Amino acid sequence: MASVQPFEYDTAIKVLADSSNLKAVPSKFNFINEPSALSSDSLPIIDFSALIADDPDRRCGAIRDIGKACQEWGFFILVNHGIPEALMNATFTATKEFFKLPENEKKQYEAKSASDPIKCGNFNVTNTSNQTFTLWRDYLKLYAHPEFHCPLKPPVLRITGYKYGQNGLKIFREVLLEYTERTRGLARKLVEAISDNLELEKNYVDEVLKMDSSFQLFATNLYPPCPQPDQAIGIPPHTDPGLFTFLIHNGVAGLQIEHDGHWFNVDSPQNSILVNAADQLEIFTNGRCKSVKHRAVVNKERERISIVVANGPSKEAIVGPAAPLVEKDGRALYSSMKYIEYVEAQLVKSRVNGKQILEQMMIDQDDEIAN
Numbered sequence: 001m002a003s004v005q006p007f008e009y010d011t012a013i014k015v016l017a018d019s020s021n022l023k024a025v026p027s028k029f030n031f032i033n034e035p036s037a038l039s040s041d042s043l044p045i046i047d048f049s050a051l052i053a054d055d056p057d058r059r060c061g062a063i064r065d066i067g068k069a070c071q072e073w074g075f076f077i078l079v080n081h082g083i084p085e086a087l088m089n090a091t092f093t094a095t096k097e098f099f100k101l102p103e104n105e106k107k108q109y110e111a112k113s114a115s116d117p118i119k120c121g122n123f124n125v126t127n128t129s130n131q132t133f134t135l136w137r138d139y140l141k142l143y144a145h146p147e148f149h150c151p152l153k154p155p156v157l158r159i160t161g162y163k164y165g166q167n168g169l170k171i172f173r174e175v176l177l178e179y180t181e182r183t184r185g186l187a188r189k190l191v192e193a194i195s196d197n198l199e200l201e202k203n204y205v206d207e208v209l210k211m212d213s214s215f216q217l218f219a220t221n222l223y224p225p226c227p228q229p230d231q232a233i234g235i236p237p238h239t240d241p242g243l244f245t246f247l248i249h250n251g252v253a254g255l256q257i258e259h260d261g262h263w264f265n266v267d268s269p270q271n272s273i274l275v276n277a278a279d280q281l282e283i284f285t286n287g288r289c290k291s292v293k294h295r296a297v298v299n300k301e302r303e304r305i306s307i308v309v310a311n312g313p314s315k316e317a318i319v320g321p322a323a324p325l326v327e328k329d330g331r332a333l334y335s336s337m338k339y340i341e342y343v344e345a346q347l348v349k350s351r352v353n354g355k356q357i358l359e360q361m362m363i364d365q366d367d368e369i370a371n
């Protein structure tokens with residue numbers, strides 16, 4: 001049987017969902033799941049203004065809290081981060097305009113391979129029994145740094161508020177460029193906080209992760225209402241590549257994270273950013289920070305949009321456990337891999353219920369002894 005490609009642009013799910021009287025999920029989306037989860041109000045909240053405060057006690061407190069959050073939950077809510085709410089709103093407006101483009105305009109960005117810097121369309125996932133299903137989600141993914149790639153359309157947006165010129169005109173790429181630049185600055189400060197917390201030398205971290213040329217991915221996901229939310233999934237359980245992922249959403253619930261063997265619904269207050277420790281942070285910290293599994297479930301009533309920025313080390317960085325931590329721990333718990341190879345392998349190879357790339361990189365003590 002010919003294997004199904006992960007990338008494809010058949011029909012936007014939004015178009016399918018808007019089509020008259022869709023009562024059941026077409027079979028190609030069939031993914032039987034249990035979308036219910038526990039509720040949690042205990043996700044750590046990190047005040048970013050404390051991290052950049054002159055007061056050393058506030059700064060130390062924030063560094064300790066970030067370290068603890070990454071170890072215990074792998075997720076936290078970032079507040080007082082300094083990104084203007086108007087810029088976050090403009091980013092939503094911009095991405096919504098993109099999804100509203102005619103199908104033939106978006107189809108130009110249909111991904112052909114994992115290395116395409118702009119990708120758009122449907123995404124097919126294969127499970128361990130070699131069955132393939134399509135995600136209930138439309139997406140756009142861009143490589144945002146060190147080179148910034150962006151579709152030329154929509155050419156101009158009408159956005160009122162926040163310095164968008166006299167006529168309120170601002171170009172799509174400028175909004176995305178500004179949002180990605182700002183989030184990259186925040187991510188860099190968080191990486192510094194983790195390295196302070198683990199007593200790593202700043203020079204060491206900069207040299208290994210090459211943060212000046214950090215590889216940043218921008219993604220936006222649109223999950224249309226789904227007639228049978230337990231028969232389809234927005235994004236199945238996975239972990240993210242990178243150091244820190246930043247996520248904002250349009251106020252509709254759908255993100256769930258795994259904690260202590262249970263799924264929890266995650267919400268975040270308006271204007272905050274949900275941050276999670278990602279795979280390369282877990283590897284680099286030799287397992288101290290946890291890259292936690294999460295998934296996006298869909299609902300019957302409301303369209304959900306999320307905007308995700310994956311902040312990584314440089315594409316060229318060979319990421320393995322930091323040498324000073326390996327020395328302290330007596331052994332490396334993970335093998336090393338060039339970051340860009342990890343990203344692309346994860347895009348095409350990640351399998352539902354199968355071993356994720358992160359798990360494949362874990363070194364068992366038994367393996368070590370055998371070698």
Ligand SMILES: O=C(O)CCC(=O)C(=O)O
Binds near residue numbers: 235240295296
């Ligand atoms: O939309 C969401 O809430 C989750 C998105 C996500 O996990 C991802 O894009 O990696």
Ligand SMILES: [Fe+2]
Binds near residue numbers: 238239240294
């Ligand atoms: Fe994710």
